[in-house]
Amino acid sequence: MANGYSGGRVILEVRDVIKQFKQYDSVVTAVNRANFEVCDGEFVAIMGASGSGKSTLLHVLAGLDRPNSGRITLRGNEITAMNADDLAVFRGNYIGVIFQSHNLIPQFTALENILVPTLMCNKPDFSYEEHLKKLVSTLRIADRLHHLPSELSGGQQQRVAIARALINRPQIVFADEPTGNLDRDNADEVLSLLLRTKEVMNQTLIMVTHDRSIAEKADRIFEMENGDLRPLRQ
């Protein structure tokens, strides 16, 4: 394999992806010609300074935003060529996202927030109750399920967002600083949960993090600098 990893077949292929933002008369190139592949079951960490384009890259990879140019292929489907509608359904079936700013729906309780993905995609013969129980107990939010986001601490909101990303058992998880608001112990706990579910469900995990000790656990580390992506450790 080009990037040295030989675990399985390629699940994510990124070719010449460019994402720019135009504001007034200046242009920010948040992602500058990214090229890489990720294999099935891999754990990839992306590091980099603030404003270097990590979140933007993640959004584009997860099909939440369109790149200006380039091609992204997920599970053999070229998501850059899909229309918005098919893309949404595809996301619902295969992708889990943890946003950097948790993006919980303020008028829904924690439980309702967690269940949003199950309502939004009709996975056939899918029952989530067992899974939900395990998730909330590991994430230690079982007693906060009926509270609104505004009544939760930042760390608790973070964990609700993680549960929401995992409830549908996605095959690829994109996580944007999932441990950013957590203390050391909690961060380790959440990371081990993510890694455990990754193992059990044979997920692929792509995670943005500032935490070098977390990144060390990844199969590979990329670093972003002013929109340029380069491998840090193979």
Place this chain on the structure above:
Amino acid sequence: MAYRKPYYDENHRLVRYGPVSFLRDAWNFSRNFFAFRNVKLAFRGVTTGFREYFVFFVSIFLLQTLFFTVWLRFDTASAVAREEAYSGDGYNLTVEKISQEAYTELFNSYLSFAGENTPADRGYEVLDTEGYYDGYGDRYYRLNFILTDDSIEFCDAIVSRYGLDREEFTVSYGERSNYLNRISEMKRKSVVNTVLVGVLAAAALTLLFYIRINQNKFLYGIYIAFGAGFEKLLETAWWELLAVALMTYLPAAGASAGIYSAVAAAGGAKPVFVWGRLGWGLLWTTAVVALSVVPGVRIISKKMPVSLITAADNSNYVSSPRVSFRIFGKRFPFHYELFGFVRFRSYYIMLVSAAVAFTVVFSTGLFLADLKKTEAEDNRPYFTLSAGSGELDSYDIAGIDDIEGVDYTVWSKSADATSLRSFVLLTKEQSSGITSMTVKDPATGLYADNNVRYSRLSELLAEEVTSHGVWKVDGDLAAVAAGGDTVAVTRSINNRDVLGFKVGDRITVATFREQGRPLVFDRIDRKYVLSVLLNDAYFNYTEVTVGAVVDDGDTSDEYTVYMPDALYAKITGDSSGYTDASVYLERGIANSETGRIRNAIVKIMSVHRGYTVTPTGEGYRRALAQKAGARLPLITGSAAVLLISPLVWLYAQSAFCRKRYGEIFLLSACGSKDSDIRKLFLFSGAVLTVLAAAATAGIGSLLNYIIYYLVNVYFPSMGFGEQIRYDYTFSPLGLAVCVLLSAVAAMLSTYLPFLAFVRDRDRIARVESGE
């Protein structure tokens, strides 16, 4: 080929048009769609978020009330009409001039229609017969039939069997089939109304739902991020509104039943409830709601989630205050907010257009209600008569006038100027309203026009129309009819007073003398014919004086010049008598009387070979208008629409204000005083008030005129709709109400949310900082 949903195969590849049966798709779709969790979620969502959905509750309630009122009115009115039709000695069909053989055939029921061959099931009964001799000594019969069912096929069968020779048979439909036709017409109108109300309702709800979606971009962004495609969003949205509609459904049915019963009772009619309408109402509601969520959902589902999620803080509605500061420096708050109108222009344009649209619908409703009233009060002829090859003389007219129940008779004899190769010459002032139709006559410098009819005005007719107030007359009609070179003129073409005639004016009537060159008319429009004539023919000119200007109720595409008998004969070359007449009955005459009146008229008319007596049956309409209150649904409907307008404002502005909380916090954090922020909102409200009032007054009255033009001028000239004389009247009061309402809605909807915000500030501050 049926559409097949794309799906993922076992290798997780997207497959389009795969071998998935359409039925299975449909089954999966409906299983998901009607899943209990959807229903539960929708009901819970709209009940817990009641404030957010309030405007939907109110508007859907109003629309459903309107729907039920339309059909209650129809059911009641048609029951009244049916009762009228079957009361007294009503009969379905009268056949005149039945020969001896046909009489025997019909009376002895040897005739069979569509397999009915025994007297018992032949489908008709002969109610009464009358034998008479015509002017040539031949024996004829008049038969009145009563049909054993509502079918008018029998009438058609009679018409086709005996109506072939019009000289021998005069067939006319009697009251009952007339009523049955009217009922089906009423039904058609009610269906059209329902569709119209449905389209309006869908438009209003689409607007509201679009506002809702725009104010909740974040929510929909998250939905889409976690897998909701168009179908799913549609499902969610549809269930939300359907839940609202189901909750308002029975209350709306109850409300319209209550209101209508009260109104019907006041008009002396008994409301008729048809339970099946409840089912139709449900279908209608479902369809309207489904239609109104589609556009909003379609638009949102094409967006990328990130843009929706971040739109929550930098949407085009609330963009960075930095820009405002940069442009207007420290001149806060007025310039700041004024620039806000530029920043949020698309929002304000939408808001103001909504206000205009609602007021236009409101005033159109009032206009149509008034039109209905005019229509109902309009005295139309009940019978129109033609003497066939004979002439109506003063004995005929006097005889008909003397029949008990006949109010008066208006007879007419007229000719179209164009077909006589004639025209009139008008001055610039007289013709300034029709310049596009006239051709300038080089010889005289006057304006030639042939959009005119010449009509004969005998002294008797002048007296009849004057004494009964049938025409509105300015001048001395009797003097015109007495003879000489004076005429009476009308001023209207296609229901608009476009001719500038005044009493004392002089006009010239040109009549064809001979042609100078071969006349080639390769087109038939009047103006073309006129210009050919002016170029290639010679004319005799008769100068006449306008002795009276009249409004005879005509709405056609020609105005009329009424001439005394001698002048008419001279201009048209036709000195024969009157052939056509219209018979007007006394107001409030019972429908059971009309049969007797008809028979009396027929007796008088039957001396003329080929005569016809056609009951145009307008009396039914007066009865209905009186009994069932045709205007009520229109007025309630337009009032309902007018009430939705402030709700839309309040809804949109509250949500808008909520989006500005961050901005307001920021402003106070930057040191602006509460009083400044209050001023900011008051100022914003004031600007919006002025904008809304101006738009309502300006665009509103323009659109009203356009609607009047379409309904009363354009459609009738194209042959659609009722032809009724109705002048455009500008109602300052109605406009004032609309403008005031827009203004109040604009001001209150800007200021009230701000007051609510001040009240809730502490709570909001907590929530904002908690995020």
